[in-house]
Amino acid sequence: MELDAVVDELYALAPGDFTAVRNERAKEARAAGDRELAGRIRRLRRPTTAAWASNLLVRASPDEVDGLLRLGEALRQAHQDLDGEQLRELSARQHRLTFALARQAERLAARAGQRIGEAARQEVQDTLHAVLADPEAAGEWAKGRLTRPLDAPVGFPAAADSAASAGKPAPARRRAAPSAGEVRDLEAARAHRREQRERLERAERQAAEAEQELHDREVESAAAEEERSRAETERQQAEERVTDLSRRLREAEQEQQQSREAARQAGDRARDLGREVRQARRRAKDAAAQVRELRASGPARPR
Structure with missing residues (x-):
């Protein structure tokens, strides 16, 4: 970026566009690492x-x-x-x-x-x-x-x-040569014109400063709006994750309840089967004892 090119560009613009474009060119120069050029551009007067x-x-x-x-x-x-x-x-x-x-x-x-x-x-x-x-x-x-x-x-x-x-x-x-009165009139006219020009320059300087402040506030507002939009997106994504996790939690809780019920039923069934096994073992034991008694008390078998 060349200073002369920037100057030619800026002073061809309408006064209302000058400050915003000047600040943008200074920002570009600073981003390119040329802080001296950025400062010289920033000092250009509207x-x-x-x-x-x-x-x-x-x-x-x-x-x-x-x-x-x-x-x-x-x-x-x-x-x-x-x-x-x-x-x-x-x-x-x-x-x-x-x-x-x-x-x-x-x-x-x-x-x-x-x-x-x-x-x-x-x-x-x-x-x-x-x-x-x-x-x-x-x-x-x-x-x-x-x-x-x-x-x-x-x-x-x-x-x-x-x-x-x-x-x-x-x-x-x-x-x-002009008369003393004419000289006074000329000097008064020049003083009046100079005063008007100074007032105009002050007003334009204040307007430029106000425009610069407006531009700065607009930049800050845009950054804040971007931050708000990003935070809103993150909030929506977090809410979606919470909703998804809540659904998955409910499903897991249901699965847990079903598993507990299945485990309880399996436990009950195991206990019932254990009882039946014990009962069957006793019956088998009793039957075996009865067979032994019958064998012991019955007639001898023929040889």
Whole structure:
């Protein structure tokens, strides 16, 4: 079993199936004697709904992935060169592409049986903005193994989307620095989003822990049910043996009673025969004595 293969399998699953399959693969690795691999598998985190939808987009739409990565390279280069015209054109493409891909991820998730809400769809779109702004984020996203959505960048050309889409000209060489109020608003928005994400992660972590506990209880319940079934089978077999032994005991007792009765009858018959033998012996003895007496008292025989 290879870790990469397990990771690819797990992060292609719907979030609801992740924990059970992860635990099963860890169990298989442990049974195969690879405790280190089992531990690494066990530590894999279940993706949030938005992260899963982002991974699904990567796996299902490789052409769109390549297009977004190329657009990110072009945007970063234009931003570095302060090329206003190029930034306006690419920013407009960025807005259209990230919006379309986020909707596509939403449709893919729905076809996979998992509908995502507006908040999750926005997190997918924020992830795509992060991919355009940061090559490291792009590389992470392109693996299709995100566990949580990526933060949208602040100050990257994405900020020019609304102006470009409204037809307003952007500066040719240098963008105006945001005002103190705008900075506060941006920081407040980021703090609010970060708080929401942390709350979501806590809720998902608690849900994963509850799901893990449920899985453990289900395993224990199945083991207990198997033990109960085995004990019930043994009880039935024991009762059958008791019934059979009881029947055989009754039959043996009947045979014993019959043997005792036959022995008693044989004893009675032997005693009767013994008495008759003694009586016959006495009669024979008496008869012999009488013969001797008659011989002794009778006339002599002629010579």
